[in-house]
Amino acid sequence: MIELQPENPADWWAVEALYDLCFAPGREALSSYRLRDGIDPVRGLSMVARDSDGTIAGAIRFWPVRVDGRPVLLLGPVAVHPTHQGEGLGGLLIDEGLAAARASGWARVMLVGDAPYYGRFGFTRLSGVVMPPPTNPDRVLGRELEPDAWRDVRGAVTRWIEREEARD
Numbered sequence: 001m002i003e004l005q006p007e008n009p010a011d012w013w014a015v016e017a018l019y020d021l022c023f024a025p026g027r028e029a030l031s032s033y034r035l036r037d038g039i040d041p042v043r044g045l046s047m048v049a050r051d052s053d054g055t056i057a058g059a060i061r062f063w064p065v066r067v068d069g070r071p072v073l074l075l076g077p078v079a080v081h082p083t084h085q086g087e088g089l090g091g092l093l094i095d096e097g098l099a100a101a102r103a104s105g106w107a108r109v110m111l112v113g114d115a116p117y118y119g120r121f122g123f124t125r126l127s128g129v130v131m132p133p134p135t136n137p138d139r140v141l142g143r144e145l146e147p148d149a150w151r152d153v154r155g156a157v158t159r160w161i162e163r164e165e166a167r168d
Ligand SMILES: CC(C)(COP(=O)(O)OP(=O)(O)OC[C@H]1O[C@@H](n2cnc3c(N)ncnc32)[C@H](O)[C@@H]1OP(=O)(O)O)[C@@H](O)C(=O)NCCC(=O)NCCS
Pocket: 022, 023, 078, 079, 080, 081, 084, 085, 086, 087, 088, 089, 090, 091, 092, 112, 113, 114, 116, 117
């Protein structure tokens, strides 16, 4: 029996451990992490899938970013423990996360990932939306939560809050 719950701060390291297990080493060197550094995931949308004994079997996080100054939700990472893959948990986390995002007023979502997997959730290639390099543009995908929410939204993906200048 698996239950989805909002991720709470006490879950942080268990979710990090799950991501370390599921992704190749060096995941934090990916350009998408530069958009996340120092910014909290969106509470309420980021969720864990908990086993009956409390173990985290899957997790999804969302971060706020901007494109052309407009608010955009960055989906990911999403991962499911190898012992639970193929049971529909990944799909459940994504569907529930997107429903919660829409309910809380987000208009558009993007991610960097495999088009064959995310296509089944309505994600398509976002042309003209540029992740920090190096990112394969074919893996930059988006989905509207409101009609036409991606229309005319183009340009570089930037941090939600600019970094403060380093001071001497
Ligand atoms: C990708 C992931 C989250 C999917 O979770 P899951 O619970 O196993 O997925 P579901 O049970 O909801 O769906 C399984 C289906 O997705 C397909 N699938 C999984 N990963 C895929 C991929 N990268 N590309 C295409 N299809 C994929 C499976 O083949 C299966 O297809 P089927 O329904 O036709 O049999 C999980 O496999 C995982 O954690 N992988 C490692 C981390 C990762 O790659 N995260 C995503 C970043 S792009």
